[in-house]
Amino acid sequence: MRQKGIDGELIASDFLKKLGYKIITKNFHSRFGEVDIIASRGRTIVFVEVKLRYNNSFGTPLESITRSKLEKIKKTALFYLTLNNKADSDFRFDAVEILYQDGRRKINHVENITL
Numbered sequence: 001m002r003q004k005g006i007d008g009e010l011i012a013s014d015f016l017k018k019l020g021y022k023i024i025t026k027n028f029h030s031r032f033g034e035v036d037i038i039a040s041r042g043r044t045i046v047f048v049e050v051k052l053r054y055n056n057s058f059g060t061p062l063e064s065i066t067r068s069k070l071e072k073i074k075k076t077a078l079f080y081l082t083l084n085n086k087a088d089s090d091f092r093f094d095a096v097e098i099l100y101q102d103g104r105r106k107i108n109h110v111e112n113i114t115l
Helices: 002-018 067-083
Strands: 022-029 034-041 044-053 090-101 104-110
Touching: 002 022, 002 034, 002 044, 002 090, 002 104, 022 067, 034 067, 044 067, 067 090
Parallel strands: 044 090
Antiparallel strands: 022 034, 034 044, 090 104
């Protein structure tokens, strides 16, 4: 299961880099939770949740991000900003969903996720 997460984060990181994002760190942990990828683009810090699925049997990858999960990401992001003296920075929460379907990989980047 962890390997699937690592694979998804590598795919998402490469995808974001091609879009002009700079990867700051991956798998940032706090007592509140984890952020898969922390990146920046311009002056904005972007906290990215990565979801990889091999089918839609249980919904789309994006649909698996619950309100509870997003709250944990937000708390961890605020901790990161405080820890790194970036509390005044512009920031947002994105998701990268990766779906393997019909032998093809589809990547969808969703900016500013909210629930």
